[in-house]
Amino acid sequence: MLKILSGVVVLALLSFPALAQDAAVKPVHALAMHGAPKYAADFKHLDYVNPNAPKGGTFRQHVIGTFDSLNPHIIKGAPGAGSSLVNETLLEQSADEPFSEYGLIAETIEVPEDRSWVIFNLRPQAKWHDGQQITADDVVWSFNTLTTEGAPFYKAYYHNVKTVEALSPTRVKFTFDMAGNRELPLIVGQLPILPKHYWTAEGRKFGESSLTPPLGSGPYKYGTVKPGELIELVRVQDWWAKDLPINVGRYNFDKLTYEYYRDANVALEAFLGGQYDFRQENTAKTWATAYDAPVVKSGQVKKEEVHHTLPQGAQGFIFNLRRPIFQDISVRRAISYAFDFEWSNKQFAHDAYTRTRSYFSNSDMEAKGQPSAAELAILDPFRDQLLPGVLAEEFNPRKTDGSGNNRDMLAGANELLNKSGYVMGKDGVRVHSITGQRLEFEFIDNNPAFERWIAPFIQNLKKLGIKATYRTVDDAQYQNRMNNFDFDMTVMVYPQSSSPGNEQREFWGSDRAEMPGSRNYIGIKDPVVDALIEKIVAAQTREELIVLCSSLDRVLQWGYYMVPNWYLSAWRIAYWDKFEKPAIAPTYGMGVTDTWWAKDAK
Incomplete structure (x- = not known):
């Protein structure tokens, strides 16, 4: 062999x-x-x-x-x-x-x-x-x-x-x-x-990006491709696997097209104008206000909110720990206090979102309450290496009353910054008392929709003497900067499945922290996290997996590695009334592309 x-x-x-x-x-x-x-x-x-x-x-x-x-x-x-x-x-x-x-x-x-x-x-x-x-x-x-x-x-x-x-x-x-x-x-x-x-044919290099449609074996192959504009997939009529039980009733459309837009508002107008058929809406304000159109009122476009029980992972404004200013946990905590989620959720999302507090949100793996006896048995051997709070209490981001007056939060942030050596100068600028270094950083993102959430956050940081700026970059530049960890803060989503495992190494593993292109964007290097990941990977039962993930969750929560954002345990979808779908929906997915079919196909 x-x-x-x-x-x-x-x-x-x-x-x-x-x-x-x-x-x-x-x-x-x-x-x-x-x-x-x-x-x-x-x-x-x-x-x-x-x-x-x-x-x-x-x-x-x-x-x-x-x-x-x-x-x-x-x-x-x-x-x-x-x-x-x-x-x-x-x-x-x-x-x-x-x-x-x-x-x-x-x-x-x-x-x-x-x-x-x-x-x-x-x-x-x-x-x-x-x-x-x-x-x-x-x-x-x-x-x-x-x-x-x-x-x-x-x-x-x-x-x-x-x-x-x-x-x-x-x-x-x-x-x-x-x-x-x-x-x-x-x-x-x-x-x-x-x-x-x-x-391996002559002239081809796997490691080089290319717009030449590659050979595949799946239900679709590439049709028309317009760089940066359109991708068309064409159903393979004689696909070898079409009659396998796992594929019966699936992949019903003859063509799938993906049309690219640079501007989200233009994309929405194109949808309401019939230029494409389906969209999943990720912006709460748009969902609440922008679908008041004749085609929706007439029923030509269906608008549905589909609730689910899928784990939601974590979304937040992440810190790049490779930056010296973010290596102090008190600084990270202070910055997190400046984000008034309750006010922002009311202003920008019609109170639609739930605050992220866990890395395993909306699942049975989410750490809640005080650590259980099973969790303590796992975490106690690391007691001397754990941050305060991990073994004692439930983690929760600090809350405001939603009025926009978050004076108490800013006062707490000011106290933390002073203890860390960052004092307010006479000119209202926060500087380190010994080095004189100004406390400043930059948000980057490739989605302009986050700017309205970040702008008031920046204003609150300014009240603390912290200079923060926001910059939107194009997709290619953003991807390149993330691959090389060239950022201060950004918005990041860490998805979680119902059975976490090996991917946790890629998210939080110490050996990924300096590996360009890895997903340990935060730069976490914690031997306790590494040890818990290996235990998760080796879990033999569902019960054991749940306890281990909850334990890891507590360690990550109390590390203040991100300013927690929000999640919604539902899909917001809109589609033109041209399709039919099975009577039973899949439990762990929407199943749109592979289980729906066209009405006119009959």
């Missing part, structure tokens, strides 16, 4: 015990993080689809910003929308279970009880859009290429994969450097599988 080590192919012999172990594992059609998958091996289709949905029609969407690449797997360039519908993975996650995956490119999966390795048996009929078969060699090449030339996320996410081996043209084995990590076989199943023969 072939053993792949850091991209180098070497010969290796399987030992007889290993052969016996592999043979003793029964192939299965699906895997669940905890417990058993919902759907049996003989299932016909997912519960949240219409298996008889007609094919046809066009579904038009919009994107704010621009794009200059069709390769979403590297850090270079701004990738275009829709790539996940062109590429496929070994397994496909269902949207009505916390975390279960079913065979897609892989027909069956073999995994031992301790989950120390996983074997995928590929479907012989799985093919690229050019007709060539998808092989284990493609899987091996994809893994090695993504973890060496792809975005740093892949190296972090698959950190525990020790070797990947092509056992035969349709059989591939991943061996892990640890046992007991229940998530590893599932996240390996999420690996995008790329065509080796396409990417």
Whole structure:
């Protein structure tokens, strides 16, 4: 067989015990993080689809910003929308279970009880859009290429994969450097599988951004592409996987289009004018005031608020701890006191939002109340390394009365700054009493909608003698600056799934803090956080996972790494009345692009 080590192919012999172990594992059609998958091996289709949905029609969407690449797997360039519908993975996650995956490119999966390795048996009929078969060699090449030339996320996410081996043209084995990590076989199943023969052809370089539509194997392929303006995806009529149970009733539109706009107001007017079909509204004020249009009143455009129970993670104005002024937690606390959420929520969002207080908002993993006995058992060994408050009480951002008079909050901030050595000068400027350094910083963002939230925040900071400025940059510049941690503060969303795991390393891991392109934008380097992440990765039961995530949540909360923003446990959607949808909605997603269908398709 072939053993792949850091991209180098070497010969290796399987030992007889290993052969016996592999043979003793029964192939299965699906895997669940905890417990058993919902759907049996003989299932016909997912519960949240219409298996008889007609094919046809066009579904038009919009994107704010621009794009200059069709390769979403590297850090270079701004990738275009829709790539996940062109590429496929070994397994496909269902949207009505916390975390279960079913065979897609892989027909069956073999995994031992301790989950120390996983074997995928590929479907012989799985093919690229050019007709060539998808092989284990493609899987091996994809893994090695993504973890060496792809975005740093892949190296972090698959950190525990020790070797990947092509056992035969349709059989591939991943061996892990640890046992007991229940998530590893599932996240390996999420690996995008790329065509080796396409990417290794002469003249192609995987690490370079390109607008040449790449070869895929998914339900759609690229049609018309206008750089920075439009991406069109065309349904593959003879898609090899269209009749698999996991895909029955899905991917019903003949065409999907993504039209790009630079201005959000122009995009909304275009929608109300019928230039595209569907939008998810993320701005509360716009949702409350801007849809008072004839097409909405007449019912031509449907406006719905769809409530859900999905974890909302965390959103906030994050600090870049690489900046010396933010390395003092008292300074971070003081700055957070200057954000009057209650007043801003009333003024800008019609009181629609809930304040973020947790990194696992709207979930059973959110740390609430005083630490439980189970949490204390986890955190007590780190007692000497924990910040005040972690073991004692519930964390909550300080509140105002919403009147706009947050004098008490600013007084508390002033006291914290004075203790940190930043005193108010005679000219109303906050400077360090020893170094004379002025306390000043810059917000950057690529979304002008946040300016109205940040402007009053800046005014409150000015009352404290802190000079803060706000600058909107274009998408490409913003992405480049974030990749290189070239910012003081910005708005950041940290999404969380219902089964957190390896991605926590990428968010908060110390070894990611100085890795360009990683998602540890804050720059957290905390051995306690690192230890808790590894415990989360190795959690064996759902109950254990919940307690560990709550423990991590407490440590992050009390670190004051961000000024918490807000969340809404609902999707606000508007769409032209041209579509139909299944009677049952998926529990963990909207299911719009892949489960709806066009009325005129009939």
